[in-house]
Amino acid sequence: MTVEFEVNGHMVTIDVPEHWLLADVLRNQMDFTGVHLACEYGVCGACTVLMDGEPVRSCLTLAVQAAGRRITTVEGLASEGQLNVVQQAFIEHHALQCGFCTPGFVVTASYLVNQNREMTREQIREALSGNLCRCTGYQKIVDAVEEALRRHQATDPTAEDN
Amino acid sequence: MKPAPFNYLRAATVDEVLQKLQEWGEEAKVLAGGQSLMPLLNMRLAQPRYIIDVNGLAEMTGMNWCPETQTLTVGALTRHRELLQHPLIETHAPLLREAAHFIGHLAIRSRGTLGGSIAHADPAAELPLVVIALGGTLVIQSLTGEHSIPIEEFFLGYYMTILKPDELITAVKIPGLANNTGYAITEFARRHGDFALASAAAVVTVDERGTIIKARCAVGGVAPQAIRCPAVDVSLSGARSPGDFAQAARQLENMIEPPDDVQASGEYRRYLAVELMSQAIGVAYARAVATKEARA
C-alpha cells in the first residue's frame, strides 16, 4: 500500500506491506534508526514517537496508519543542530548510560515539556512509567526532565504561570 | 516479533465496516487503538486474514449529553486521553476519567479506545469495570440493525464476549449520576500502569439522612471477566459506616474464586478484592454525602 505522511518535517511517499510496523518502516526504509525496538509489544517505550504531536508506540502502529499524519522521531527534535531543552538536560544530568532507551524517554519528555504544565517529581515519574530503562535507575532521568521543564517554562512565554 | 501478513482495510464508514465484517466473518479483526490487538499480532497470538482499521470513522468519535434521557453517549473510538480531558466526561461520568488514569501509560492512553477496551474483554481492564458500575449499555451495530445491551450481559469470560463476528460496538451509553450519588474506583497493581491484581468500582446513592439507598458495585481482575456484585449492592442497603461497607464487601468472598498466577495467589487476590471494594464504597459514599451536602 502506498502511503504519504510527514516525518520530521518532510513529506514522504512510500510503498509498504500492509502488515509492517511503523517502527520498522521508520528504521529500515527511512533510516530513522533512533526509533528503537526493545519489546515490540508496547511495554518498554523505546519506540515512542510523536504522531500529530502525541506520544504513541510505533511498534503498536502499522506503517499504513501513519498516512496523512505528522510523525516526529527523536531525530526530529533538535533543530539545525541545536539540541532541544530535554536533550540538553539529559546530557547535563547523566540521564543516559547505554542510550538504547533514551530516544523513547527524550520523545516522551519533549512531549511533557511542550505540555507546559508544572509537574512534581512524582508526576514526572508517573508520566515516564511507560518507558523502561535498565541502566540509570531513573533518578537522573527525572532530574533531567525536571530541569527541562523548569528551563522551558523560564523561556517560553506561553508557559502557564501556575 | 513481527505480525504475520494480513490484508488491511482502512474503513471510511461504519457501513463499510459492517459489510466487510459480514463478508469476512471470523477472519477479520477490527483495529481501533491497537493497544491490545497489536501486541497479539506482533506475538502472532492472533493471525487474522483481514484487519479493518476503524480509526478514521468520525461516526464513532465524539460524545453528547442528552438532557431528556440524562444519558451520555460516548463514541466507541473515544481515546483514554479524551476520557481524562473531556468536559462532558468530567461533568457526567467522572468515574470514567478516574478509571482512565489507571490505564497503562501516556502513549497507551494516546491511542487506546473505550470501545476497543470493552471489546477486548480483559478481565482486569478498568473501563469495563466502571461501565458496569455505572450501568452503561453498549450500542452494537450490524447490517441487520442496531441494538443496545447492558454491559454486564456482554462478557462471556476471558477475552470472550457475545459480540458476533459481524457486529461492531459503535458507542457506549452512560446514564448520568442521580442526585446524591458518589462513585469510586480502587485498584492494586504492582507497578504504575500494570493490569491490576484486583480492582473495584462502586456507585452509591444516599438518602437525605446519609444512608445508602442504592448501590452498583463491580470487581475486576478476580474472575474471568469484570463482574457486578449484586450481593454487595443488596448488603449496602441502609449502610452508612466503614464497618457496614467492609461487611458488604465481604459478600465478595463467596462470589469469586480467582486462580493463582505468577503475580499473586488467588487467596490474596480475593482478599484484595474485598479490601478494595470496601475502600471504593467508602470513597463513593463520602462523595455521595458531599454532593448531598453541597445541594442542601
Next chain:
Amino acid sequence: MGYIGQRMTRVEDERLVTGKGRYVSDITPPGTLHLAIVRSLHAHAKITGLEFEAARNLAGVVGVYGPKDLEPIMRPLPKGMPDPRLRAQMPTPLAIDRVHYVGEPVAVVVAENRYIAEDAAQLVEVGYEPLLAITDPVEGEHAPPIHLGSQSNLAAEVHYMVGSGAAALSGADHVVEVTLRLGRVVGHPMEPRGIVAIFNPDTKSLLVYAGTQGVHGFRHSLAEMLQMPDNRIRVVAPDTGGGFGLKTRIYAEDVLAAYLAVQLKRPIKWAGDRREEFMSTNQERDQVHYAKIGVKSSGEIVAVVDHFFQDQGAYTPSGIIVPDTTAICIMGPYRVPHFEAVGKVVYTNKVSVGPYRGAGRPQGTFVMERLLDHAADALGMDRVQIRRINLLTPDQFPYHNGIPARGASMTLPYGEYQKTMDQVVAAIDYDTFRNPVQKGDWKLGVGVANYLEMSGGFGFEGAKMRLLEDGRIEIATGSSSQGQGHRTAIAQVAADRLNLPFEQFVVVEGDTDAIERGIGTFGSRTMMMTGNATAQAAPGFRKRLLEYAAQIFEAAPEDLHWDLGRISVTGVPTRSLSLAELAHHAASENVTLEVAAYFDAVGPAFGMGTHGVVVAINVKTWAIEIRDYRICHDGGVLVNPLLVEGQTIGGTVQGIGTALFESLIIDPESGQPLNATFLDYLLPAAGEMPDFKVTEVEYPDPTNPEGFKGVAEGGIMPPMAAICAAVENALRPWSIHADTLPVTPSDLFYQVAKGGIQ
C-alpha cells in the same frame, strides 16, 4: 590538569540523545539477509523430525537449515572459563536430536527480511517426543541426567573452607539456620542481542558487528567455531545497549549468522527480539541456600557455613563463575574465623546460567547479611550492633580472609568499615525507624546491609595511544563500553597523565582492529585495567613524541619542553610545534607515533559500602514502597563521580528488581516459562523507584598505581538484604521472614494470614 575527580558530562551523549547512536540492529548493509531462529517448544524432548518444505517454498526465503545442513559448525561452543571442578556441557549452535530448554535453537531460517523469516519459521515443523523436564536443582541432582552420556546432573561442586569450617559451629553459643531462595533473574539489557556478519569472499575475511562485552574473546571463539584464523575476523562492538555480563560470551546465533554469511556470501543479520532475550540469553541468581551462622553470646561470629544449590540450567557457558563467586563473597567485610561453603551446581532444563551484574557477589552478600539479621534476632541484639561487632576494624588490615587467591589468601586492604556503616545508619535515621513506626495503614521499617565489592583483578588490558593527524590523541582499548562512559573517563585519565586538554583525546573501543589484544568489560574492571594502562602508556607516549620532535629540531629530547600540546625547545620559544604540526610532520615522513601499554592485574580491589533503606508496607493491601534510600560507597579514587553515581544508582535499582519484582517463573512440570514478557516479568520502572542519596568515601586501592576500584557492582549487592531486613522490621509484630526473593505483596499476605495477627 585535574580532570580526574571531575563530574564531567559524557562525550558519548550528544549522538545518543539525538538518535544517532549506531547499535547492531541499526546496521543493515546492502543485500543483507535476515535470520529467524526456530526454537524448542519443550524443556526436554527428543527431536523426532524436522520438516522444512513449506518454509523453504515461501517467497523471499533463501534457506532453512537444520543441524544436518550445517555440519561443519555442529560442534559444542567453546567452553567459557574452563574449570577442573566442572563437567562442562556446551550446546551446539543447533540442537542435535535433543533439546534441553524451552527456546533452544533447532533450526534457522534465512530470508529477505525479518517478517518473511518469521513467517517461514512458523512453517517449520518440528516433531518432539517430550521427556521428563528437570526443573529443581535439589531434586535434580539425583534425577536422571539430562545430558546423554553423563553420569549425573551434578555439574560441579565448589567447596571453600577457612579455619575449621563447619566443625567450628560446635564452639558457638548459638547457631542459627536459614533457608534462602533467590529467584531466576533475567538481565535484560534494553538492547536485545544481535549480530551482523559480512563476509568478503576476495579476502576470505569476516567483518562482524556484535554487541559483545569483549571483542577479542568473541573473535577467538568465532574463529574456533568457523575454523578460521583469528586475524581474518574483525569484530566491532558498536554502540551497545547494555550488557550486564550477558554479552560476554559467544552464543549459538552468533555462530549461525557468521557461518551463513560465509556460506551465502551475503551479509547476515540476526536482531534478536525480547522473546528471544527471555528464552535464549543467559540468566542468573536461581539459588537456594541452607546457611548457618554460629555466634557467641556477645554477637561475635564463630563460623559461617553454607550449603547451596545453583540451578545451572542446561549448559555452562561461563563455567562455574557464578556459584564460585557466590561462595567467595559470603564473608564480605566481616571477620569470620571459620567458614565453609559447599555449592552444588546442577543441570536443569532451563536457560543456562551465566554472569549477570554481580555474578555471585549479590548472592554471597544476601547470605551473609541475612544470617547476621537472623543471628541478631536470635540473640535479642540490634541488627546494626551485630554488624558493628563483626566488621573488620582499621587495625586488622591488611586482612587475609583465608580464601585462596594466587597461591595465597585473598587480602583486604584498608578501609574504615564501621565509619561507613555509621554514616548510613545516621543518614537513614535508623534509631527512629528501628522501632517500627506506623502511619495510617502504613508500617515503616528500616534495614541496613553492608557489602564488600570485589572488582577487577584478573587478566590484562591495554591502552594504545596514537597521535592522529589533527593533533588529537587516540586511545584504543580492548575493553568496550555498554553504557559505562569509558570514552569520557579514560580521556580524563589520559588528559591528566599527559597534561593536555580533555578535548584532545578520542577513545576507541570495541574493535579488534584498533588494538591487538584485549579481554573486555566485565567484573567492573575497565577503570582499574584500562585506566591504569592509559596512565602507564602516557610517559612512554610523551617520550616518543619528544624523541620525534627532537629529531625534527635536531635537539636533545631532554632540551625539549612539553606544555599544553606544544613542544618547544627550552629557552627558544620560536622553535615549537603543536601536536597537529608534529602529526603532520610524522605523516609526511610516514611515521606512526604510537605507544601501547598493557596493565596486568595484581589482584582484585575491594571497596566496602553500606545501604540503608526505609520501606513502608500497607497493612491493607500489602503494598511495599521504598520511602528512603541511603548509600555510602567506597569506589577508590573516583575518576568521574557523576558516572560513579550513575553506576551505583543503576545497580541498586537492578538489585531492587531482584528484591521486589523480578523472577522468571518456570512451570515445575513442563519447564515452560510462565511470565516471559515485559507485561508480567516486572522490571523496576520509574514510578516505584525512590530517589537515592549517595555519598562516596575514597580509599585508594593499593594494588594498582592509580588507586582505582571497580564501581559497577556495588550497587546491586546489598539491596536485597537491606530490603528484606526492612520488610521484616516493619512487620515485626507478625514475625514474618523475608528470605525468599522476590518479596511480594502476595507473599506478605500469605505469611501474615498464616501467622495470624499478634
